[in-house]
Amino acid sequence: MIDPTVFKASREAARAKLDPDVARESFGYFIDIANEWETYRSPEEMINYMGIHKTHEAQFTEIAMDLGACAEDEVEWAKRFIEFYNRLARIVSTTGYRPEFQFDLAETAFDWRMVRKYIELPARILDFGAGSGRQCVSSFLHNPNNIYTAIDATLAAYTLQNLVFSFMDAMLPEANFTDLLDLEAAGLPYPDISKANAGERFHVPAWFEADPLPARFYDVIMACHVHNELSGSDFMRLINAVTKGLADDGFFYVRSELGVPFPKNYFDVLDMHAIDVITLLKGHDIVPIYCKYECSFQTTVFARKGSTHYEDAVASQARETDFVDIENSNEMSVRAGQHFTVRNVEWLGETGKKVAILGQGHDIYSKLVEPRLDLIADKLVFTEAEAMNADEDFRQKIKDFQPDVILAVGSDFFGASRNAVEATSRDYAITVHHTMPTCFTFRELQKQPAPFLDGREIRNIGDIEKSLGIEEVSHELVASQIFGLPLN
Secondary structure, three states, X not given: OOOHHHHHHHHHHXXXXXXXXXXXXXXXXXXXXXXXXXXXXXXXXXXXXXXXXXXXXXXXXXXXXXXXXXXXXXXXXXXXXXXXXXHHHHHHOOOOOOOOOHHHHHHHXXXXXXXXXXXXXXXXXXXEOOOOOHHHHHXXXXXXXXXXXXXXXXXXXXXXXXXXXXXXXXXXXXXXXXXXHHHHHHOOOOOOHHHOOOOOEEEEEHHHOOOOOOOOOEEEEEEEOOHHHOOHHHHHHHHHHHHHHEEEEEEEEEEOXXXXXXXXXEOOOEXXXXXXXXXXXXXXXXXXXXXXXXXXXXXXXXXXXXXXXXXXXXXOOOHHHOXXXXXXXXXXXXXXXXXXXXXXXXXXXXXXXXXXXXXXXXXXXXXXXXXXXXXXXXXXXEEHHHHHHOOHXXXXXXXXXXXXXXXXXXXXXXXXXXXXXXXXXXXOOEEEOOOXXXXXXXXXXXXXXXXXXXXXXXXXXXXXXXXXXXXXXXXXXXXXXXXXXXXX
């Protein structure tokens, strides 16, 4: 168990060794002020961190839509994931409070679909900025022989992660978890992670730098919604962990925007570090081999030049692998945004949707939409001015046409789309947009989400089973079911 006094003393001792300017911005999570990862005022607040991705509530419909149907093993994983945190919550508080888990379920399910595309399990995994410990739990549920290492620097996050890993250890027949902060406090030597046995798990304070991490060891390094949210100094610690720890045939998985176009005075709170991750890693011959806007966020995979992943990307004809030549994050986001627009235009043609297209004459329209207009058989096209003016003629034509999808391009694409929606006098399910001055407004979702990710609150496994139409729902799993056989 983490003692806050020991945690803070260790961190302050590390800061004292640094230049004062570097020390002030080191070993913290400076962007996420509202979530206050440095403090927890009550046990229930600690439980709330278990469902931390409620912060993505506004993006949830798009995430669930892109994720689509879940396979049987993913539903089984979801039940076990929820039950693990519900059991852990009993230790933290006896009030019975539970957070909403649907947001973390959707995010984590997507992460592991991606991870399993690139490696076979068991694998050696490094999780930088481990949050609620969700990747460790998911790692174990997918294959208990994975070797997992978490790095973090904030009190609430580190404490919760320690609870997660310790609870997991207590439910298993033998100890496989080591917290390096415990060893430091006890004056004991650190383990050689490179010699870890199958299933071992390690917890490393970020101020230990990359020293305990074995070189060229990790098959996957994960940074999920973290790299832009660090200070410049802590970001460089992430980079050092990647350049040192990434195996020759490993990959670095990044979930969130790679760059920030306006880093100054972010949310009126702080300046973001704005260090370009692509430029920096390129100097170490680590390059992007995959990038795609999906499940509401930019998702990027990096690998070392000459690796199997790199060679596969070079040989591939897929759009999402067309990034090994990219020089910086801005270029990356633009290209991925162009791919997103083109992919959706092609989908409109493949599905035979009726499409109202707003923005004829705009530069992006000419580059990305107009060359593919022939794909869309049933369409109604307007200029940006016509869409923004939205006179009676425009409104009547839109109303008579009743488009399935509204594609808006221009300087005020959201406004143009809103005018068209109002003219139909109908409801639309979702509007999606990434990077380009373009949005797609769909009357119906492109894909139906899994039943348990259709927007309802998920706080226990009974909520999942109700969504699947099971009449006599179970409210808990026995321990042997939580830590059952590996999932396929």
